[in-house]
Amino acid sequence: MLGEFEYLLLTAAVRLGKDAYGAAIRQEIEAITGRRCSIGALYTTLDRLEKKGFLKTWMGDATPQRGGRAKRMVQVNAKGVQAATSFYNAIARMSRGVSWEAKRTAVEP
Amino acid sequence: MKRFNWWLAEIVSLSLTPEEWEAVNGDLAESGETGGQALRDVLGLVVRRQIALWKSWRPWLAFLALVVPLGVLLSLVSRMMADGSAIYAWMYLNNWTWTYVTNAGARIDLIRYGADIALKYLALLCWSWTGGFLLGSLSRRTISVNVSLFCLALLLGELLEPPRNLGHWLLCPRPLGQGANGVHGGVYSLAFYSVMFPLILQMLLVVLPSFWGVRQGLRLATLPIPRRTILWTCMIATVAALGTESSVWWQLRTWDVRPNPAPVPHLPSLLPIALLGPLGYWLAKTSWRNERPSRII
Numbered sequence: 001m002l003g004e005f006e007y008l009l010l011t012a013a014v015r016l017g018k019d020a021y022g023a024a025i026r027q028e029i030e031a032i033t034g035r036r037c038s039i040g041a042l043y044t045t046l047d048r049l050e051k052k053g054f055l056k057t058w059m060g061d062a063t064p065q066r067g068g069r070a071k072r073m074v075q076v077n078a079k080g081v082q083a084a085t086s087f088y089n090a091i092a093r094m095s096r097g098v099s100w101e102a103k104r105t106a107v108e109p
Numbered sequence: 110m111k112r113f114n115w116w117l118a119e120i121v122s123l124s125l126t127p128e129e130w131e132a133v134n135g136d137l138a139e140s141g142e143t144g145g146q147a148l149r150d151v152l153g154l155v156v157r158r159q160i161a162l163w164k165s166w167r168p169w170l171a172f173l174a175l176v177v178p179l180g181v182l183l184s185l186v187s188r189m190m191a192d193g194s195a196i197y198a199w200m201y202l203n204n205w206t207w208t209y210v211t212n213a214g215a216r217i218d219l220i221r222y223g224a225d226i227a228l229k230y231l232a233l234l235c236w237s238w239t240g241g242f243l244l245g246s247l248s249r250r251t252i253s254v255n256v257s258l259f260c261l262a263l264l265l266g267e268l269l270e271p272p273r274n275l276g277h278w279l280l281c282p283r284p285l286g287q288g289a290n291g292v293h294g295g296v297y298s299l300a301f302y303s304v305m306f307p308l309i310l311q312m313l314l315v316v317l318p319s320f321w322g323v324r325q326g327l328r329l330a331t332l333p334i335p336r337r338t339i340l341w342t343c344m345i346a347t348v349a350a351l352g353t354e355s356s357v358w359w360q361l362r363t364w365d366v367r368p369n370p371a372p373v374p375h376l377p378s379l380l381p382i383a384l385l386g387p388l389g390y391w392l393a394k395t396s397w398r399n400e401r402p403s404r405i406i
Binding site: 021022023026027038039040041043044059062063065066067069070071072 | 137150161
């Protein structure tokens, strides 16, 4: 079972697709959750997920806006998608019938 | 202040692996964070990485078996040599006269004392280099923390002088023979010889050679088993000799504070054993180079 931050990271990486790398994932998580995402949490979680076999990372191209430094690119694999799906399903099942779930469905069409 | 924070963040991030260093510094440059935020982020990552590394037994072995004992022993021996040579330094530098050279007897004394001190300094230099080498080859990724702790142990050993004063407190509440009120009180009452001279010696004969040894230890490639065994035997013999040297010093100190000091026996020089560490490394390095000219250890 994934942890909450692991799920957020996997989801952000999938949403970004081919543009998923450290800074972009961090920005995505911060923009959507409204919470600060530290570099320490991001990179240690990336390592943990890579060890678990949920994603793979590699050093990508350098860009001038990064001071000529390379990006750490991220790609979620099938095992990672499966883990994220089962986490989401578990949360969705668990949340059925609770007050905040009812409120959410009332607000969202 | 902003520039200083960025500079500090870059320095702190040097303890990361080269790939992670590049990715993290690139992310920070891209995100446009302030120097303070960047420093906090990098510190957070470095701390997390170090915590993960310290879950293994290797850094703890390096810390408990090398950093603490070596820091204390090197500090002790360096202080012993500084105290011993301060008398001759004072005699020949502060009271220099050409009679030391023109008079045959004085000249022989000058050469004998000079050579004796030079050999002791060489032994201390070898011990420090070997200690640093062991630390570098065993610590690897935790080297930044272990080297900082090693420097702290040296500094505390020098500033607090616990072993020097411990014997005094335990055995006899009277001043030590080499203290300001002892036989050579005139020398040790000078701030330069009691404070600065030991610090200068520690810097030149302990800190710098240790750092050099750490650098060589970090670069050590995998050696074949026979050569590795010889190298590590030499290193361990050198460190053991350092332990013997400091334990003798401790006994001398203990005798020194007794009401009737016991006669001090003539002790053999430990220089040949101190040389074993660097010599073993040199041999391993040259034989490895002869076999594989493209690789450097």
